[in-house]
Amino acid sequence: MGTAERREAHEAARGTGTSGAREQAYHRPLWVEEPARRRRLPDPVRTAAVRAVLVIAVTLIQAMVAFLCTLAGSWLAFPMVISSVVSTILATWAALDVWVTRQVWHQRHGVVSAPSSTARALRRERRRARRQERSAERAQSRIRRGGGAGQLSHS
Template identity: 70%
Template sequence: MPDPVREAAVRAVIIIALTLTQVVVVLLCTLAGSWFAFPMLICAVASTFVATWAVLDIWVTRQSWRQRNGVVSVPSSVARDRWRPLRRRTD
């Protein structure tokens, strides 16, 4: 994975983790009947939009990196060497 795409993915994971933490805090505050539930709910809804944007940022960064740099083609360890000559058809 290229560095810009990896950075976008790490950023998105951190934002999603914070959003899920806020949702849990909202749930616990609601169950406890705290006044803090409503402000946290507003923050959690805003964080949901930010998390959606962060996930889209991964996709956009990946597409733009591919467009600029092309697809990196590295042979895998299971790739065969072309040591055998090609056979001709005898039909």
């Protein structure tokens, strides 16, 4: 469907002619909102992930500089190699931090999970037992409230 065809369809829907279209610009949205395919990461996890990406990027740059300094025979090669080793340890820690933060967040805020059929059946059994206990308890309380034995009327 070309632009002219879209414009005509839009004008037909609005009830304006082609002369009105030239006077009034065709207005269409710049983008169309689509629902996200995946849910957004929780804030603490996203923060840890951004930090990890930055640390890993700096580590890769340091490693490349250390390699180039070594090839050039520069005095800076040794300090850069040492800093690259330390930076690699920090990058590993940052990646683990993302994983740990994610686990902690899930533990604190719960995870949406679909229980297995076994768990569902056990829960149903427990509910049924509780209902029976409550109904038996209500029946006992009614019997106790009923008054003395052999009483036929409330007078």
